[in-house]
Amino acid sequence: MSIPVLLLRYAGGWLLKRGRPGLLRTAASLLLAVVLTRVASSRPVDDRLRAASERYAVGDLRTAREHWLDALKLEPNNFQALYHVSRAESEMGEDAVGEDQRRLVADAVSHARAAVEAQPDSAQGHLALSVALGRQALKEGAKTRLALAREIKSEVDRALAIDPTLGRAWHVLAVWNRKISSLNFMERAAANTVLGGVPKGASMDNAVTDFKKAIELEPDYVNHHLELGRTYVQLKRNAEAIHELQRVLDLSPTSGPRDAIYRGEARELLNKVQKH
Secondary structure (H helix, E strand, C coil), X not given: CCHHHHHHHHHHHHHHHCXXXXXXXXXXXXXXXXXXXXXXXXXXXXHHHHHHHHHHHCCXXXXXXXXXXXXXXXXXXXXXXXXXXXXXXXXHHHHXXXXXXXXXXXXXXXXXXXXXXXXXXXXXXXXXXXXXXXXXXXXXXHHHXXXXXXXXXXXXXXXXXXXXXXXXXXXXXXXXXXXXHCCCHHHHHHHHHHCCCCCCCCCHHHHHHHHHHHHHHCCCCHHXXXXXXXXXXXXXXXXHHHHHHHHHHHCCCCCCCCHHHHHHHHHHHHHHHHCC
């Protein structure tokens, strides 16, 4: 017999002897609330979510993903599991190759779409979908990539309309601006065929502004500084590029599981810029 039940048993006897049934009913209600809280907090799906978050925090994406997938077996429409597993799959897809990469990216898109369906008004869900589609676009040909660009912009705009404080959403928008404004002649011709023209409003200046906004909101997020540095290199603004790339190296690699990789990329790019 549990301790709460024992306490209620003895307290109940004492209260009944003294003619206090009202207090007994109150005590029973409190005990029921405690028991229900314990049951809710120990649901199997919550255990999976907790375990996944712990593994993700130490960079073990593969095990974290397995826990989130286990959670989805228990609750297929669990938003937290859908959102987080999509994010993990997008990140894993960056380092995978071949069929593994294709499968991870496709799964990331599928889980993000399910997250948006589960909670249409969640900025995080729309952000996850914009990120997953962006990863997919990188692996596609010009026409498919441009077709995806429209949906990426739509999803990130939706995320920012719901929550304009999402630094990573501004990051996605910045990358979108950089990619669209850097289209070559053949890609622009494909855009005329696929989209009826290049999406309007994209510019490198907007990319810089959006990356700066992302950094303002999340100053210690390593990849914001790396991608702003890349943008400055593309613009041949080397002094500013050096500043951002050095900032990547100065920051503690604790903002995400791929920070060590980003630091390596920043160091390599910094060495190239400094030689010119």
